[in-house]
Amino acid sequence: MMTIPTRMHGIQLIGHGGPEMLHLNESIAVPTPKANEVLIQVAAAGVNNTDINTRIGWYSKQAVDSDNTGREASAEDASWSGNALGFPLIQGADVCGTIVAVGNNVDAQRIGERVLIEPCIREADGQQLDQPWYYGSECNGGFAQYTVVAARHAYAVNSALTDIELASFPCSYSTAENMLTRAKVVAQDRVLISGASGGVGSAAVQLAKARGAYVIAITSPSKSEQLLALGADEVVPRSGDLVEALSENSVDVVIDFVAGPQWPQFLQLLKPGGRYAVSGAIGGPLVELDVRTLYLKDLTLLGCTVLEAEVFQNLVQRIERGEIKPIVAQTFPLAEIEAAQTLFLKKQYVGKIVLTVAP
Template identity: 65%
Template sequence: MTTLPKTMCAVQMTGHGDTDKLSYRTDIALPSIGAREVLVKVAAAGVNNTDINTRIGWYSKSDDAEDASWSSEALQFPRIQGADVCGYIVAVGEQVDASRVGERVLIEPCLREVNGAELEQAWYFGSECDGGFAEYTKVAACHAYKVNSDYSDAELASFPCSYSTAENLLTRAQVKAGDRVLITGASGGVGSAAIQLAKARGAYVMALTSESKQQKISQLGVDEIVLRSEKLSDAVPANSVDVVIDLVAGDLFPQLLEVLRSKGRYAVSGAIGGAIVELDVRTLYLKDLSFFGGTVIEPEVFGNLIKRIEQQEIAPLVAHTFPLKEIVAAQSKFLEKQFLGKIVLTV
């Protein structure tokens, strides 16, 4: 039986603000688990936009950042962030099968159960509760998915958040074989994941990206590259796209609706180009478009993602790794956006 320490290393976010709100400590108490929970020794944890957006209060629609979380409730500080976790179960609650100890798992970042109770509104791992930027973390057993894979821990940690978000968007938009799918923000974590997952569904994939990244994007198997430097209407005919997977929004939004065909589907889970957009409602109703937001993932999504990982239908894209204590350097590198795939912290 493994003897567990009483304290651990972790990065605590002490409030909303700059990176000075991130504190690496070595004296954090080990999480105590409930009857339906498991304790996971973290091996690797990915860096995401949501970590930074939550820290700076970007999700807030008010001036005081009181609603700067996925659930629009005030966060409790200090908070250990980290939604992307690969690790190993080292202890289980009394209602969890003891044979699960030793399993390598990926943690589903969108939580429906916390502290043994079903939530009315889903939480996000590392936002409404402590996450994986630590040596150990806890989660409901139902959200710890066993994974059998030859990929490394760091490679597996690149999957949970971005790929489940992408798979959820494709699921909600009902992407199927033969669909023409346009993906914006294609070089980011969710965008590059969406390319692979849409191809796995048999879709024709168009990726919107910069000239500097088009060669790397091409290696993901896209059918067509659309350059950001081009006017979208010059590169993509109007009424020719079945589904838009959008991570950008901003000024591009009206053009994305124009390229959608009648009864096209628009799915969004990001707004790095700007959250406030211009919508001509006539385009929406005259083309019978369907809009989908993507935050809370559908129940079947994460299990389907695990299957695709195990069957190697999708590949990890790890651009850089940093030790946990260098989280500020990792987030600084992340914000440069000069890479394809994910940045991962090793623990």
């Protein structure tokens, strides 16, 4: 049986702001699992938009700049759930690791399981949550050697993939799978995906194809071949006129991570009765909506954050069956998180950036 140390190293966010707010602490107390919790030794953790947005306070309704600068963010509503954050905070929602200890009411046979953490959690500190939390936002996450989570949110995964590859899945792929689930995507649907080269976008391409949909990916020309190799049936440049390229009333579903100035075109592209699902606004959170288009075309608009109950288990099963593949653009040691986030923000890669956590 392994000896669990009392202290660990990890990255702590000490306040809202730039990368200078991320501090490497070599002596953080290793958490102890409470009843219904498990202690996980973290092997790898992915980098996400949520990490950046939480750090800069972008979720605050006062932070509306399109360039994600978090203008005058209020500390009172700057978390994923719209509440204040507690500092110091260990971020990191994309976690792959091994269960090394369990609390009361958890079968000790789970020790040794390799697991992925469901990032949208409904239980913490032994309590059912009135409103779901995001792992590494409302509670400590995986940018450290050890982390705790309710046992129900630690999913055993049986796969030949590496820890780094598995850490690329939880947030991006569960977000994409949730959007496709909410939008009721089925075979033969024509699905348009914005931001298709990013972590969530590239996941959505694969997952939509797994459902039998016809996939149209929006990306920069330099990334077109990579998206086609992932399974996209068609690629359109993000800088062009989408309606001119695809024609009005040409798609059944829009899966959007960008919003921004092009947003009105998405509704023009949707067929009558079409479905629009969104889970990000990296192109700018404020858009122009012609309500006539919405009601005259009988469109359904879906905001997607909280995972449907079946989504994460379905995702794990797809991983185990080999229906989707990981796309790791680059890895960094945990201590180099600033360099990882700098590369992440440049958006010049396809897939995910993953941090490795030394034992």
